[in-house]
Amino acid sequence: NYITSLQLMLGGKPSAAMKQLKFDELLLHLLEQQPWAVLSLQTGRKLGFDDVAFRMVIETNITNNLTLEEFAFLCNTSLSTFKRRFVQIFGASPNKWMVKRRMEIAATLLQNQKERPSDVYYKVGYENHSSFSESFKQVFGITPREYQVNNMTA
Numbered sequence: 001n002y003i004t005s006l007q008l009m010l011g012g013k014p015s016a017a018m019k020q021l022k023f024d025e026l027l028l029h030l031l032e033q034q035p036w037a038v039l040s041l042q043t044g045r046k047l048g049f050d051d052v053a054f055r056m057v058i059e060t061n062i063t064n065n066l067t068l069e070e071f072a073f074l075c076n077t078s079l080s081t082f083k084r085r086f087v088q089i090f091g092a093s094p095n096k097w098m099v100k101r102r103m104e105i106a107a108t109l110l111q112n113q114k115e116r117p118s119d120v121y122y123k124v125g126y127e128n129h130s131s132f133s134e135s136f137k138q139v140f141g142i143t144p145r146e147y148q149v150n151n152m153t154a
Contacts, residue, residue, distance in 0.1 A: 006022055028055075051089055055089055055090075062101055062125070063124050065126070068094055082094070103139040103140065105123075117132075117144035117148065
């Protein structure tokens with residue numbers, strides 16, 4: 001039904017890449033809304049930490065100030081196995097992906113008038129404002145304050 005609705009929406013048959021992307025989005029949405037219901041569908045693997053649960057650990061803790069070693073521990077893997085699996089699942093190194101994702105979350109928070117850059121850095125897992133501002137500028141090319149002024153919503 002989901003693919004059929006995509007065909008109607010896109011006016012034709014979606015490509016395999018589009019189907020995969022939309023399916024991943026749907027699963028991620030379901031995982032965020034009802035994680036245990038989705039995870040209960042997994043029956044094939046008894047050993048190891050499945051990809052959905054791995055992804056859930058990362059997404060759930062993305063704004064926590066955790067080291068890669070702590071993420072590896074939460075995923076019940078060694079650090080080297082964690083890094084390999086992370087690249088397989090997310091398509092980027094853990095540090096690069098996490099910085100980008102945290103900055104996306106920060107950008108969303110900054111679009112809200114009530115949030116100040118000095119309040120946002122802690123909410124996205126940074127210990128100090130200067131390192132947050134530096135990372136934000138690397139990702140978006142402007143400071144958090146400039147971003148907020150340019151993108152503030154009512």
